Amino acid sequence: MDDFSSVFVAVLIVTVLWLAIFLTAFIKLRKIEERFNDLLDQIK
Amino acid sequence: MRSLALFLLGTILFVYGAYTSLLVLPASPSPSLENNYRVIFFHVPSAVTSFLAFTLTLVFSILYLLKRKESYDVYAVTSAKAGLFLITAALISGSVWAKVAWGSYWNWDPRETAVLILWFVYVAYFALRASIEDNEVKARNSAVFSIFGYATIPLSYLSSFIGFSLHPSTKELKIGLDVGSTLGIMMLAFILLFISYFLIESRAESLKLMLDELEIEKSSLGGENHG
Numbered sequence: 001m002d003d004f005s006s007v008f009v010a011v012l013i014v015t016v017l018w019l020a021i022f023l024t025a026f027i028k029l030r031k032i033e034e035r036f037n038d039l040l041d042q043i044k
Numbered sequence: 045m046r047s048l049a050l051f052l053l054g055t056i057l058f059v060y061g062a063y064t065s066l067l068v069l070p071a072s073p074s075p076s077l078e079n080n081y082r083v084i085f086f087h088v089p090s091a092v093t094s095f096l097a098f099t100l101t102l103v104f105s106i107l108y109l110l111k112r113k114e115s116y117d118v119y120a121v122t123s124a125k126a127g128l129f130l131i132t133a134a135l136i137s138g139s140v141w142a143k144v145a146w147g148s149y150w151n152w153d154p155r156e157t158a159v160l161i162l163w164f165v166y167v168a169y170f171a172l173r174a175s176i177e178d179n180e181v182k183a184r185n186s187a188v189f190s191i192f193g194y195a196t197i198p199l200s201y202l203s204s205f206i207g208f209s210l211h212p213s214t215k216e217l218k219i220g221l222d223v224g225s226t227l228g229i230m231m232l233a234f235i236l237l238f239i240s241y242f243l244i245e246s247r248a249e250s251l252k253l254m255l256d257e258l259e260i261e262k263s264s265l266g267g268e269n270h271g
Contacts, residue, residue: 004079006080006083006140006143006144007066007079007080007082007083007140008066009140010083010086010087010136010137010140010141011062011066011082011083011086011137013133013136013137013140014086014090014133014136014137015062017129017132017133018058018133018237021125021126021129021241022051022237022240022241022244025241025244025245025248026244028245028248029244029245029247029248029251032248032251032252032255033251035255036251036254036255036258039255039258039259039262042262043258043262
């Protein structure tokens with residue numbers, strides 16, 4: 001692997017990690033907001 | 045909305061910084077570095093932002109112990125999550141750099157070793173949290189743990205000043221305006237993305253705590269009605 005390919009691998013890993021952490025956070029927030037709204041509706 | 049705006053701004057800066065660092069800036073004149081130096085645009089912001097995140101964990105842990113507010117524990121753990129992810133990214137990108145520059149992915153350099161210890165300390169922080177069920181005990185114990193664990197941050201920073209360290213210190217790096225400005229853009233992008241993640245994740249965790257309380261309240265009311 002030449003040095004430019006290794007740089008791309010490093011960049012790809014960092015980018016994928018960022019995407020994964022954000023995607024997880026967005027999905028988690030969405031699910032919790034849905035559960036929260038459902039519960040509020042039930043209480044009303 | 046604030047978190048989404050920060051996320052978009054951070055992403056735009058990240059894409060611009062990645063494009064400039066990979067395709068616009070020329071290769072290094074040093075034969076041992078050439079294109080490999082481009083890793084610093086991802087490695088340095090990851091490491092610096094992780095140190096910032098762990099510092100916030102320390103601050104919120106102290107605040108939790110002083111005020112005993114649940115939200116401080118949520119902020120502390122959210123920062124630690126981001127910090128652990130960022131230091132993992134720094135370790136991986138650093139290893140890729142090391143393979144080309146020093147010939148091996150892992151060299152037991154003082155900085156590498158200190159950061160590995162730091163990584164294990166914060167993995168242990170999450171293991172500790174996972175092992176305790178009671179929220180109050182979990183928050184208190186992990187706050188105390190993170191205060192002691194923070195010692196690994198100055199240790200990691202200072203480790204490259206040790207004489208036999210292979211890791212270049214900031215004084216050794218001669219950074220020109222074009223490289224410096226791109227590095228600055230990437231730093232800003234990482235910090236904005238970190239703040240955005242912090243806002244999203246802490247909102248999710250706070251809502252989860254409220255939801256758990258509401259569900260307990262609801263089930264106890266249901267139990268009373270049945271009785």
